[in-house]
Amino acid sequence: xxxxxxxxxxxxxxxxxxxxxxxxxxxxxxxxxxxxxxxxxxxxxxxxxxxxxxxxxxxxxxxxxxxxxxxxxxxxxxxxxxxxxxxxxxxxxxxxxxxxxxxxxxxxxxxxxxxxxxxxxxxxxxxxxxxxxxxxxxxxxxxxxxxxxxxxxxxxxxxxxxxxxxxxxxxxxxxxxxxxxxxxxxx
Amino acid sequence: xxxxxxxxxxxxxxxxxxxxxxxxxxxxxxxxxxxxxxxxxxxxxxxxxxxxxxxxxxxxxxxxxxxxxxxxxxxxxxxxxxxxxxxxxxxxxxxxxxxxxxxxxxxxxxxxxxxxxxxxxxxxxxxxxxxxxxxxxxxxxxxxxxxxxxxxxxxxxxxxxxxxxxxxxxxxxxxxxxxxxxxxxxx
Numbered sequence: 529x530x531x532x533x534x535x536x537x538x539x540x541x542x543x544x545x546x547x548x549x550x551x552x553x554x555x556x557x558x559x560x561x562x563x564x565x566x567x568x569x570x571x572x573x574x575x576x577x578x579x580x581x582x583x584x585x586x587x588x589x590x591x592x593x594x595x596x597x598x599x600x601x602x603x604x605x606x607x608x609x610x611x612x613x614x615x616x617x618x619x620x621x622x623x624x625x626x627x628x629x630x631x632x633x634x635x636x637x638x639x640x641x642x643x644x645x646x647x648x649x650x651x652x653x654x655x656x657x658x659x660x661x662x663x664x665x666x667x668x669x670x671x672x673x674x675x676x677x678x679x680x681x682x683x684x685x686x687x688x689x690x691x692x693x694x695x696x697x698x699x700x701x702x703x704x705x706x707x708x709x710x711x712x713x714x715x
Numbered sequence: 716x717x718x719x720x721x722x723x724x725x726x727x728x729x730x731x732x733x734x735x736x737x738x739x740x741x742x743x744x745x746x747x748x749x750x751x752x753x754x755x756x757x758x759x760x761x762x763x764x765x766x767x768x769x770x771x772x773x774x775x776x777x778x779x780x781x782x783x784x785x786x787x788x789x790x791x792x793x794x795x796x797x798x799x800x801x802x803x804x805x806x807x808x809x810x811x812x813x814x815x816x817x818x819x820x821x822x823x824x825x826x827x828x829x830x831x832x833x834x835x836x837x838x839x840x841x842x843x844x845x846x847x848x849x850x851x852x853x854x855x856x857x858x859x860x861x862x863x864x865x866x867x868x869x870x871x872x873x874x875x876x877x878x879x880x881x882x883x884x885x886x887x888x889x890x891x892x893x894x895x896x897x898x899x900x901x902x
Contacts, residue, residue: 539758545793552845559841563803567810569831571726572822575814577807579799584841585791592796597784597804599811604772606732607815609779612766614812614885616750617784617804620764622895623754624786625801627762628794629844635759644756650893654746654771657816657882658739667887671895682901689899695844698801700854705892706837708809708858712876714869 540635558585573607574600605654615668618702619648622673625698626689633695634679634688641679648673671702727822745772760794761787792841802855805889806835809860812885813876820882821866821875828872830865858889 535543552559561584567577580594599614601607612620623646634641650671656664677685693699723729739746748771754764767781786801788794799807810833821828837858843851864872880886 539761541759541793548793549845549847552842552847556840556842556847559845559847561839561841563800563806563837563839565803565806565810565835567807567814567833567835569814569818569828572818573727573815575811575818575831577810579803579807582789582803589789589791591789591799595799597807599807599815601815602769602776602778604776606728606735606819612778612782613750614808614815615888616752616766616769617808617811618885618888619750619752620754620766620784620786621801621804621808623752623764624762624804626897627754627756628760628786628788628801631756631759631762632793641756644762646754648752648754650750652748652750652884653743654748655739655743656887657884658736658746659882660736660739660743660746665887665891666882667884667891668893671893673895673897674900675897676900678902685901686899689897689901693897695846695853697839697844697854698805699895700843700852701802701805701889703892703895704852704854705890706855706858708860708886708890710813710860710862710876710880712873713861713863714872714876715865 537635537638538631538641540632542635545632545636560584560586570610572600573605574598574610615650615652619650619671621698622671622702623648625696626673626675626692629692629696630677630688633691634685637684637688639680639684639688641677641685643678644675646673646675724822724825725818725828727819729822732819732823747771747773757797759787760792761785761797802837802839806837806858808885809858809889810835812883813860813862813879816879816883817864817875820878821872824871824875826867826871826875828864828866831862833860833862835860
């Protein structure tokens with residue numbers, strides 16, 4: 529059995545991965561998660577998010593530490609450049625989700641990886657968010673992801689990428705959209 | 716004129732903001748941007764993105780520093796918890812974009828802010844990404860953003876949030892989706 533031959537293929541604990549799949553098959557409540565971020569405005573376009581707690585596996589959980597991230601606009605967009613722009617975090621999330629997924633999928637299929645790098649490019653016409661054109665959308669007009677993979681047989685590597693695309697949470701969110709509700713306590 | 720009375724309302728340089736708007740009105744090429752992230756797989760579900768260069772204002776530009784971010788899965792999802800999950804970065808990006816936008820919009824309208832905090836919650840059933848149900852999508856089923864604003868008149872603050880929603884790049888991406896192409900060099 530593959531998991532016995534190489535329990536840590538690509539750094540993935542495949543035995544635990546398969547055990548987790550079996551556990552969810554036995555009780556799908558385990559799979560219902562809620563992820564969260566809290567954000568605090570600092571000044572101008574600079575703000576900071578904290579990511580710590582989440583719900584999953586039928587209980588409140590936390591990451592081992594609270595992660596904090598600054599977002600801002602660069603000087604050319606009248607910010608103080610204390611962090612990436614919010615849209616750049618979306619590109620990072622997309623690359624990260626596809627990459628985490630393909631590492632898991634490769635391990636599950638017994639495919640070895642030696643290198644995975646990617647570049648994500650998102651084109652955006654700021655006439656949208658600046659309110660200067662009703663014909664231009666606010667967000668990216670398109671995103672291109674370019675992967676370089678090395679490891680086992682190229683055909684197997686391409687199949688792993690394709691399966692990761694088909695099962696990526698962020699790829700789904702970014703390509704298909706999600707309903708978002710906004711509540712406001714304005715005092 | 717508002718910009719003369721208070722050139723740094725909410726920490727926003729409104730004079731430069733209005734000058735940038737005027738410059739884009741004069742030449743919309745200035746508004747065509749491309750943002751980028753590069754990602755490198757580390758091990759298992761752990762990978763790291765770098766955000767540095769971008770194109771905008773008709774030239775290649777860089778942030779003042781290269782920003783790096785780790786993504787991983789928590790232990791309950793068979794990862795090593797070296798960073799937030801990719802989907803949590805999407806929640807952060809959404810909060811950050813709405814918050815950066817409302818600070819700019821409030822400043823442009825002469826509305827003072829004293830406090831802006833938000834919590835973003837994204838519900839996701841992992842039966843989708845685990846391939847255990849064809850009826851469950853891979854991404855969030857829904858996202859809820861809860862804002863708390865303090866500053867000037869509550870009605871004005873609510874109008875600022877509404878305008879930010881209408882002109883947010885990440886809100887547009889997350890609610891409406893974007894075409895994503897994936898290219899693969901598999902060796």
